[in-house]
Every structure is written in C-alpha cells, then in structure tokens.
Amino acid sequence: MPGTGIGVLQGRPAEDTTAQMEAFRSGARPATLMNRIARGFSPDEVRALSAWFATPEANTGTGTP
C-alpha cells in the first residue's frame, strides 16, 4: 500500500511477481517476512498465484483465488 513500504500485488505483471517471489525464496532479495512466506510455495504455485494477481478480479481486493 502507498507510503508504507509494502508492495501491492494486485495488478502487478505476472512475470514480475514470479521473479520477486523467487528472489525472496532464494534470499537474493532481503526481506523481513516475504522470505519466510515465499518458501511455502513451489515454482508452479508461484506461477499460478502470480497469474491470479495480474487479473482484473484480483483488483477488487475481495476475489477468491
């Protein structure tokens, strides 16, 4: 959300989300929390959730994956 340092996932291009999640998982991108979260998802799952967050449905903030 704006001004807080937490990035918004909704509407982000799928390739970008996938790349960031992989960087969190490997530790290439430092994090307070997302490194711990990213390790819970397989590459296939990361691709699936990245594709979801890129859809208009995700932008409502209320959609179900």
Next chain:
Amino acid sequence: MTTRRALLGGTLAAPFLTRPGRAAGSARVVVVGGGYGGASCARALHAADPRLDVTLVEPNPEYVSCPFSNHVVAGLRDMDGQRFVLRSLGGVLPVNARALAIDPAAREVRLDGGALPYDRLILSPGIEMRFDALPGYDAAAAERFPHAWSAGPQTLLLRQQLAALPDEGTVLMSVPPNPYRCPPGPYERASLIAWFLKTRKPRAKLLVLDAKDAFSKQKLFQAAWKDLYPDTLEWVGQSAGGTVTGVDPDGTVQTDFGAHKADVVNIIPPQRAGRIASVCADRSGWCPVDPVTFESRIVPGIHVIGDAAIMGAMPKSAFAANAQAKVCAAAVAALLSDAQPEEPRLINTCYSLVKPGYAISVAGVYRPVRGVLADIEGAGGTSALDAPPETRALEAKYAEAWYHTITQQAFG
C-alpha cells in the same frame, strides 16, 4: 425437534428478511458473525459468484477489533481506531439480528425476530470466555478483573485500571493453556503493559502467570524483556507454578504453588467456540472442520471459520480468519455449483509490538495433509533473533500497514 421446526416455520415471515430482489433458484448462503472472518467471507462469496443469495447476520452495528487493542490497553492508541461500522460488505447488506439457534435438519437459523433458511451456513462467531473453567472467575468477576480478550468495554476497563495503578503497584496477568485466541497476544500485552509501567510508573511491577512453559515467539519476547524490562516484568511458567487455579473475590490469584495479590488483575481465561457454533463443537469446545472446505466434521452443510474452528496447525488470529474466509467462500461457491473445491494454501502472519517502533513477527504457510492443515516445512517461522533495530522498526511499520489493509479489506 418437531416442536422447534414448527416454531421456526411460524416465524419465517419477518419483514426485514423479505428480499424481493432475489433471483429464483439462487443458492442461499447465511454467514453468522461480522468480524474478520464473517465480513471477509460475505464479501468473498458475493465476489466469487454474484448470483449467490448471501446474508450476513450480526447483532452489533459495529465491530470492535482485537488486533491492536493491546495498544489501547497501554495507552498508545484510542478506541476509535478499533471500531468499524458494518456497512454494505461488497454488495452484502448485514442483517442486524442475533442468531439464537440452528436447526441443521431443517437447514434454518433462528434469529431474534425471524428465521433464515440456508443451503450452506457459515459460522464465524469467534470465541466465548469459559466462565466455568477457573473457580471464582465468572462474568461478574470479569467486571472487576477484566480479561480484555474481547475488544470493547473490557479493553477500556483494563486501560483505566492501569492508569489508576499506584506508583509502586503490581499488575498480574494470567495466561491460559492452548488453544486460545491469538497465541502471541498475551505476550504482546505483557510487553506493552511493561512499557507503560516503565515509562509512566517506573517503580511498578508486572507479574505474568502462565499455564504453559512454551509460547509463541518465546525467544524473541524473552530476549526483548531481558533487554527492555528486566526490573519490571517477571514471567512465571507452568513448571515454576504459573498455572492459575482460581480467583478469590478480593482479587487474590491462586496457583498450586501459592497465592498472589495485585492491584490490577488481568485474567485471560480459557475459551471455546462462540455459543452459536456449539452444535458443531467437540468435547474440546472448538469446532473441527475439513481443511479444504471448512465444512464441519460434525454437522454437514455448516462451515466454521476463524477462532471457533480447529483444523490443525493454523493459529487463531484475524489474519487466519480472513484467509480461511476466502478459502471457505471459494469452496462453498464451488460446492453450490457442483464443482470440486480446489486444494488451498493458506498463510498466517502475526505481528507483536514489544514497544513503540519495535515489532516481531511469526508466519506460517499451510496445506491440507491427511485431513488437517499442516505447516509447510521450511516455510514460516519467526523474525530473526539477532535482527538489528532497523528491522524491528520496519516490522512495527509493516504491522500498522497490515492492520490498515486487512481492516479496509474486511470492513472498508
């Protein structure tokens, strides 16, 4: 049963339940409870399938948030930031009524002023205090020795008692055995009360009596306490006599190892699922559910989410309730259109403030394994024990951002 069904049949025509706009044949989903779980679920159901006839039942016109209420107790925030008026939830208008009973055979919820038929029922009632668990600690005693574990007047009562504490006074907290709402919550509260005492009444003390020897984020909390509150906060675990066995009318707190007197007594009692969900509860007092659909293991057609439910490793938190609400909504929408619910992945994150500008977190990622939600190995865990102050400050900032986002998403 026959009598009850006849009664329900006779009360069906309450005017506020008439919904002429409902499309013929659309499936009826009733959600009970307008907290983090219920409000999020009603929205997600409508978003998942706008044809669903979704009704949210909640007797209170506003919701008072437990997350961040420890900040209120310690005087760091006002109650205003905890209150959320229940308006239209993404197209679902809350019905201002109390759910009194469920008739699973007739698939009806009886309200104080009518009854609602359902095809699928989702219960998100939160907790109720077990006032039968600690001798001497009942609802009347809670007016003098607040639990403040359900946000609202209890939160303000504890805050007022702390503000009125004598300069050399003692505060006592009692922490229950697992499971209970918000596993790290008592330790965040202990930290923030210690902060309040250290900065406002430096000669006062806090004694924490715990029915457990191990707790959430324990190493992080204990390292912080040693560093920040060595002369203020004393924690006594189960094996050292921390289990509280009763509360005397004068506020003396009994344990197997002796009695304790204090000026302010905060008893967090054992809890169980909110009363309306008791039909789905097992002998533990909680409601076992399927980890894919959150459908009750005990009563088909009823789903239970949030603090009232048990389904394995996922803790009772607002974050968890919100995640479960979305998964449950997707599963219910699938079931009502004869589709197969997808196997979910769920996330939980709990931030705890140790002092202003210093927060720590615990996270988990969960998947269904042999009928329960299990931790995904290698994922989750706590903030690093050796993290620098900048990280603690960032986590405090992210905790605020999380609170803003989740309350907007649930109630906004």
